[in-house]
Amino acid sequence: MGIYNTQSDFTEKMLKCQEYVEALEEERRKIRVFERELPLCLELVSQAIERCRQQMSGTIMDCFNGQSDQHSEQTSNDGPVLEEFIPIKRTSSTNNDDGDGQEQQKRQLSHNSKIICTKDKSSLFSTKPDWLTSTQLSIKAPDPRIEEDFLSNKPVAMETNRNGYGAFHPFRKTSSSQTPNMGVERPLTCPAMVPKAATSCSADTDGGGGSKGEDKGLYNKKERRCWSPELHRRFLHALQQLGGAHVATPKQIKELMKVDGLTNDEIKSHLQKYRLHTRRVSPTIHHNDPHPSQLVVVGRIWMPPLEYATSSPASDNTNNAKGVFTPIASLPPSITASLYKTKLCNQQPHLDGKGSQSHSNSPSTSSMHTTTVSTAF
DNA sequence: GCGTTAATAT
DNA sequence: AATATTAACG
Numbered sequence: 001m002g003i004y005n006t007q008s009d010f011t012e013k014m015l016k017c018q019e020y021v022e023a024l025e026e027e028r029r030k031i032r033v034f035e036r037e038l039p040l041c042l043e044l045v046s047q048a049i050e051r052c053r054q055q056m057s058g059t060i061m062d063c064f065n066g067q068s069d070q071h072s073e074q075t076s077n078d079g080p081v082l083e084e085f086i087p088i089k090r091t092s093s094t095n096n097d098d099g100d101g102q103e104q105q106k107r108q109l110s111h112n113s114k115i116i117c118t119k120d121k122s123s124l125f126s127t128k129p130d131w132l133t134s135t136q137l138s139i140k141a142p143d144p145r146i147e148e149d150f151l152s153n154k155p156v157a158m159e160t161n162r163n164g165y166g167a168f169h170p171f172r173k174t175s176s177s178q179t180p181n182m183g184v185e186r187p188l189t190c191p192a193m194v195p196k197a198a199t200s201c202s203a204d205t206d207g208g209g210g211s212k213g214e215d216k217g218l219y220n221k222k223e224r225r226c227w228s229p230e231l232h233r234r235f236l237h238a239l240q241q242l243g244g245a246h247v248a249t250p251k252q253i254k255e256l257m258k259v260d261g262l263t264n265d266e267i268k269s270h271l272q273k274y275r276l277h278t279r280r281v282s283p284t285i286h287h288n289d290p291h292p293s294q295l296v297v298v299g300r301i302w303m304p305p306l307e308y309a310t311s312s313p314a315s316d317n318t319n320n321a322k323g324v325f326t327p328i329a330s331l332p333p334s335i336t337a338s339l340y341k342t343k344l345c346n347q348q349p350h351l352d353g354k355g356s357q358s359h360s361n362s363p364s365t366s367s368m369h370t371t372t373v374s375t376a377f
Numbered sequence: 378g379c380g381t382t383a384a385t386a387t
Numbered sequence: 388a389a390t391a392t393t394a395a396c397g
Contacts, residue, residue, distance in 0.1 A: 224387065224391055249379065268379080269391060275380095 014056060021056075024049045225266050234259060235270060245275050 028045045035042055227235070238256035242248035250268040257267070 222392070226391085251378070264378085265392075269393090272380080273390070 018056070021049055021053060225262075227270055231257075231259065231262075232270075235267070235274075239274075245271065245278055 024045055028042065028049065032042065234257045235253065238253045239245050239248050241256055242252050248271070250264045250271055253267050253271065254262060254264055
């Protein structure tokens with residue numbers, strides 16, 4: 001519980017908190033520039049900083065007095081602060097596996113995935129889904145026990161963030177793990193690797209030969225393919241190579257994506273949706289229409305979501321940051337974890353257990369739709 | 378094969 | 388309500 005095993009443990013945590021505060025301050029400095037446009041943002045960050053500090057001092061008190069301060073401890077050891085700033089409910093996930101800190105994020109996420117994948121309660125969260133971003137992004141397994149989709153099995157780890165909260169979605173930014181080499185296309189699907197669940201969950205969509213028939217007498221139906229961020233990223237990448245959604249054809253896309261098991265129909269369907277969304281979204285680019293809501297705002301620039309989302313994979317890996325806390329104000333794992341209001345299957349990077357990633361960078365990344373920051377700029 | 382549309386499932 | 392799948396049509 002609130003007790004730290006060792007002094008070093010404690011100091012380490014405090015250090016992280018401190019770093020986090022510093023990151024927040026850095027962030028605040030940046031935001032200040034946009035004080036007019038982002039008053040609330042500024043305020044929030046300020047509050048966060050303050051709160052974080054309070055929490056830290058509270059923690060110290062804890063250590064010394066054994067008693068906690070006003071906000072006490074729902075946050076348990078590793079998850080200091082910010083609960084208040086995170087309009088997100090903690091899911092039940094915390095119950096079962098609360099464990100030690102670093103792994104927490106990962107675990108929590110994966111745990112959430114399970115929950116979600118089992119498709120229990122979509123009702124757990126009432127997030128407004130963003131197109132893709134907040135909906136099922138990977139294939140859902142009908143069977144509760146199935147926790148991974150084919151993408152999560154693949155070697156290329158990836159992380160997904162979602163917070164349901166609208167404004168900023170590092171949708172595909174999740175990159176970090178993607179490694180620079182897009183070129184190397186590892187098979188996204190590793191049916192072989194897919195555990196038991198395989199049959200239902202993955203890939204084949206029957207494409208493999210329709211043989212599905214056997215084991216799953218129960219499931220004649222093709223599994224619903226959820227477009228994971230990674231998958232979507234590939235999709236976008238393919239589109240990019242082909243010159244855009246309007247010229248790309250399913251077949252070509254399929255080839256470029258190199259995702260095994262993905263069918264033309266699926267791509268076609270996805271492409272269809274994509275076109276629909278982008279159609280609605282991009283044309284508004286030029287000029288001031290009263291509906292600013294359809295563009296992604298990057299910095300001060302309005303961008304068509306497509307381009308932004310598609311932009312250079314290489315640059316994604318901006319977080320060399322070893323640390324959890326980049327100057328870019330990434331949240332500590334514990335916090336981050338609670339941010340992920342994961343509503344669906346998240347893939348996590350199996351990178352390394354230590355809370356390593358912190359991407360978090362992209363201000364807003366959008367999928368094809370409204371992640372768009374409609375802000376009041 | 379592709380693009381649409383519509384119905385249906387999730 | 389938003390997505391995904393599927394079928395049908397041009």
